[in-house]
Amino acid sequence: MDIIFNPPVNEENKYIGLLVGELRAKGYRIHPLDTFFSSRRHFRSIKLIHLNWFENIDDSNFFIGLRSFLRKLAVIIVIRLSGKPLVWTMHNRVSHEKGLAFFSRTITRLLLRWSHRIIIHSRQSEEILAAHGAKVRQKAVYMPHPHFIGEYGAETNPTELHGLKRLSLLFTGMVKPYKNLELLIDVVGEFGDQVQLTIAGKAIDDDYRQQVAYRAGQAGNVTLLPYFIPDSEMGAVLAGADAVVLPYDLSSSLNSGTAILAFSYGKTVICPEIGTISDLGEHMADTFHYQYSDREEHRRALGKQIKQAIALKRRDPQAMDRMGRRLHAYVADAHDSRRIVVTLDNIYRELIKR
Structure with a gap:
């Protein structure tokens, strides 16, 4: 099964590698978002899109931020028009990038409205989503953040x-x-x-x-x-x-x-x-x-x-x-990645059958 899980690689954060590795073990073929429009055949083959940190906008300067915003806006509109299931993981209350907050807020509002499921890693997230209405709150699925035991070498305790x-x-x-x-x-x-x-x-x-x-x-x-x-x-x-x-x-x-x-x-x-x-x-x-x-x-x-x-x-x-x-x-x-990905797999299969 071909899906987009974006980003599919993050050298500075093992979170992505843990989830992608477990998804591949379950038979998913993982593709980056940048390949979504590479060909008509590939576009049609994608069954689901899962986005992480998509609301973050590069705020190093206005023009770079505007370009980032417009590109993401276009992508999320195309995903919406395609009818493909969209999953979004809510990692933060709001984007940490404060310089161009309007752009980030706009993308976040669209993700809240258009996502079919919203993955949350903490119960506080439910309260935040509830403030956006019952329909948004009903999209939330709690999934613990995977642990990193053994991922950074052996444990030592001097x-x-x-x-x-x-x-x-x-x-x-x-x-x-x-x-x-x-x-x-x-x-x-x-x-x-x-x-x-x-x-x-x-x-x-x-x-x-x-x-x-x-x-x-x-x-x-x-x-x-x-x-x-x-x-x-x-x-x-x-x-x-x-x-x-x-x-x-x-x-x-x-x-x-x-x-x-x-x-x-x-x-x-x-x-x-x-x-x-x-x-x-x-x-x-x-x-x-x-x-x-x-x-x-x-x-x-x-x-x-x-x-x-x-x-x-x-x-x-x-x-x-x-x-x-x-x-x-x-x-x-409580945070075992294998058990967590069972939840994610069930979410994907439920959405793809719709």
Whole structure:
């Protein structure tokens, strides 16, 4: 069965590879969106289109953004006119790219209206969709985000962390403004030698990399690894942290693959109550979670959670390891990609039979 799953490849995000691999194992032939119009025969052969992050618009400048918007608008109109089933995965509350928000909002509204099914990875998404009406809410299908156990090499757990009084924190992922790294660096800087923060990830552009590097240098207890961490090294990078800290923007963030990555390698997180965290249920107690309504409250709430983590490590050096182990066991069961793709396969088959 020929389908479009877009993007079919993402070198910086194993999420795509996990799902595509399982779909291929079930007999699906996966094609990128760019081939949709390559020939009449190919166009007719495509039975279904599944889009991820399609609402994101390149906002590096207006003309590039306009071109991106018009191209996506044309594609989604053609998909609509073709009558082919459309599936969209809702990854965020809104696009993180704020510069040309009108373009992104327009594409999102069309995806909400024209998608036959909307895949959601957190229960918070249901509330957001309900605000768009009952018909939109009825399209939602919950599917856990797949875990990453074993995907970044073997798990290691260096015992030397237990002997350090200093709290070792890690931020990893693309270094982008919505992730509040400036705020994180400022808060961590206030703790001096009680905390060591490592920021590991490639910046969205060189200007932003320099901004973060300058801030990190001013703090004095922040190490910057300003490059994409190879898969073979990620396990070791995670092993060197007591916890992963993710001070995301609640206005746009909903799900976090990085939080799932942390759990997959036995690490707890310090993170706002985005959908991924809220879905943990009783296992929320194994994380340092918080809420905030503005930047100043975010600063205070993040600082409070870091302070609690410092105190916990001093009181019981292995406590965070136990929290991470429980989270690992939870995602190993509830976020298994093979079980998840059974749900996706059922959705596809139901839509194609229509």
